[in-house]
Amino acid sequence: MRPLALAEDSSMTSISSSQEAVSGTRSGRISLASRFQPASLLWLALAAVLVVLVVAPISQLVITSFTHPDTGAFTLQNYVEAYGRPRHVAALFNTLKMGAATVVLSLIFAVPVAWACARTDMPGRTFARLAMLGAFITPPYLGAVGWILLAGPNAGWINRIWIELTGATEPLVNIFTFWGLVLVMASNTFFLIFVFTTTAFEMINSEMEDAANILGAGTWKTAAKITFPLIMPAILGGALLTFLISIALFGVPALLSIPARYPVVVMQLSEFFGFPLRVEVAAAYSIPLLLITVALLGLQRLILSRRGYTAVSGKGGERRMVKLGKWRWPMFAYVLLVAAITLFLPFFVLIMAAFSKVWTSGFALSNLTLRNFGYVLFEHSTSQKALIASISLGAASATIGILLALGVAYIVQRKLLPGAGVLAFLCLAPFVIPGIVLAIGFYAAYALPPVALYGTYTLLALAFITRFLPIAFSASASGIRSIHPEMEEAVRILGGGRLTAVRRVVAPLLQRTLAGGWLLIFVPAAQELSTAIFLVGPTTRVVSVVLLDMSEEGRLELLAALGTVLLVIIVAVVALGIRIMGRDFMLRREL
């Protein structure tokens, strides 16, 4: 009836037909049915999902750490066991020392390159940025393998060449040392400092420096008094994040710390997760890691909210590039050196090993083979299955994570529910939980009966979604913030419900943002190790875990081949992201 009446041409008829859309009553009561919005149910469902993903694992982690494994009673015994031995305490201090050293080396790598890329006329700046990005997207455990091939004490390429050339009897370098550990860590984590610092340099308006020049400050004085203080908060923020990531990273210590005889927290945790399995001790042992993370991120917030940061964010106008003159090429050489250490050298030898029958034999036509690839892709059932699992898990967690985050971000931005701020907080909370600690929480909450998800892909997917929820949320929230609420109100006043508005207007407008966010999750999820290591079952292994297995079995050529396949996938996906989102899609970070 209504559409027919609306189709009538005379305005009288159509006005009265619009009247039928109005279902109020004379008494001033409006029927429940006409007030009901199907969206409300969705909001409640999202809140429930966040409880499952975030609240339950974290609270279960804390509860387990205080629970006696047999009696279920409250106890502090787990903490006594965890920290009662000097060896266990030493691992914690070792970890902090390693984190600090990693930060120092990261700064040495990152800051000069960031300055060169953002403020100078150095040649090859785009190349430099892409190389830094490459060092970041390549999994750190593969970097570690590359460096084992390069600087293993006996067979490492550098040592063999050194001995060949000089006739020395002792190896030149040894990756199985404290500094080896730090070098490989920093090769991956320095990228965050690079991004933060580059962004800060790009925000500085040349006029700020000109103002100091005009007042009589020379080049060096300006750098010391103006430029440096302006980028300092960014450097500190990046350094803190680098520290936090490196103390919780599992892959690099897993390959290097035991031969280096340098015990660290993550290895100790994995010992508690071995035989006999002592989840409650692992939980207790991980709590300080969690507290350190929370405290330092709080500190980072404080630093970044201070005056210095506001000045930097105050939109830079024109930037003048510093003319390096005769220092252009030396600067570029430094960038090349950093890129060689962090990316080219380790991955070159890794890829070379993938095509070798025996990796120690090096370049020779007789040594060349594709068999390793054939084996890991088609014959070795575990690695083939793991590859499929990693890609599927990456895709699933990216898709679900983005949809979930989009829903929450929408509720928060549009203030649809009282207490929506809590939902936002829950989405961002996993940011302060190291991956390996999150895994312990998920194990404690869901691995055992009654839920009994241990050994299923579901458990891994849930943990991955949670781990990358903060990325998904930031991407979604900034996307939604860019859409004027009136865009949706225009839908509603014309007769569409909220869901129609989301489907027809919000979602199409967010396509690019969402695609970018999806890739930002897929890339780390497909290679994730820290969260996976305690949650994989014997039949649900992912690529990263299979790679570790292969290294334990000493099958480095196969490892290299599988690693190369993973690299190809990652690079292809990132290249796709760059096509969709532009070169800087992973290079821009909100502080």
Next chain:
Amino acid sequence: MTGLALRGLGRRFGTVEAVKDVDLELKEGEFVSLLGPSGCGKTTTLRMIAGFIEPNAGTIELGGKVISSPSASLPPEKRGMSMIFQSYAIWPNMTVFENVAFGLKLRRLGREEIRRRVGEILDIVQLGDLADRYPAELSGGQQQRVALARAVVIRPAVLLLDEPLSNLDANLREEMRFEIRRMHDELKITTVYVTHDQSEAMVTSDRIAVMNKGRIEQVDPPVELYMRPRTRFVASFIGRTNFLEAKRERDVLVFDGFSVPVSALAIPLADGNAVTVSVRPHALDLSAQQPAANGRIVLEGKIARRAFLGDTWNYLFAPAGNGAALIVSAAPHKVIEDGAPAWLTIDPGQLVPIA
């Protein structure tokens, strides 16, 4: 009957009373503006009518049915209204045609029907050639027309506009005022138009509701509003004016230097001893020689200050004695030197007592 009625409408945000006790009735097909300074509650009122905000007090009725009340409100999508937003809110992911057709598709009209009606309305707003463009390829004025077409094509029960012209440049703004009125004359849609620009309201509206601090101070046709402002706020917000203070003694109002019988005023006087009247600068007559009184009031004084504004002279007339100075507008040819003696003629029928 599809009249719209606001009864005792109120809305607070925390401690801020954004809208207080608003009563307003629109007849079917009437065009009413909400006019007032920024922050006076216009948008809040309009968004309550649209259903985006629920009232804390009072009701909104459409065609005799309550659609908003503190206990329950019909959601916007069920009101059969349309709105034009300050940001236009044209969907950038749809072409002009798709934007305009959206509301019709929601109503499940047939393909041909939609094509015909969108075509008609695009011709009316002179966008017929641009149906396949995307909004990013349109100028600000064209986007405004798309918003207009999209809102009226569904033949809404009520059309709501929130400062629709404030993002346009001055020339276009003037043109669009007439466009909006022309569209209304053609389609006769009941319309509520929010603006802070009095000339915009004057050009477009059948009646104007002047709002101040969350309340409606006066609702009247534009001429009435100008000629007979009821409150001090309305008198000074609509055009410029002079305020004169008087004491009432029986049937006579006694001003500084002259008096007027109550019966000669523009509108009947309420009770009370102290009275303020408003008199427009244009309603006063100035001359260099003493004129004949002819039943009007003539005051002697001199020109205290003057300024030439192009299309008028602006004189400040200071009466002899201690009466307050008055602003007088005069035609460009009426030149009186600064400081020269002058005579002011007041027509008692132009004196408007205000509350």
